[in-house]
Amino acid sequence: MHINANPIYSPSSSDPGQSTSTESGMSDTTIDATEDGPQPLSPNPDQVEVDQWIEDMKRHRAMQVKDGFRLSAVRCPVAGCRGTQRNPRALRDHLYFHFSIKPHRCDYGCAIAFETEAKKNRHLETCPLAAQWVPH
DSSP states (O other), X not given: OOOOOSOEEOOOTTOSSOEEEOTTSOEEEEEETTSSSSOOOOSSOOHHHHHHHHHHHHHHHHXXXXXXXXXXXXXXXXXXXXXXXXXXHHHHHHHHHHTTOOOEEOTTOOSOEESSHHHHXXXXXXXXXXXXXXXX
């Protein structure tokens, strides 16, 4: 018996995302974060609101998976942004960038803050205050 592992493209006319399905019956869908998902973000959310929105989106995605959907990406909820992210942490960092939320501060005490831990760690390698820093 031969089973075709390639997905079959089958967009839904009512769904703005792209949907594919496999012979196992699982669907692979790009989810529009504003469609049947978490409440929209306010025009200028803070870190707490973005983090709560991400948690709500993760719960919504878990329900989608339970209903038989294999979710591939979530569209950014910011009007005019066409970005998609596969990972909730990446979407959170993307939203931090949109709204200039910089929760990751330099460990050495300089005034610079960053949207992501990775950007902060890159900075730490060259921070001018690193030579002066004494751990407590």
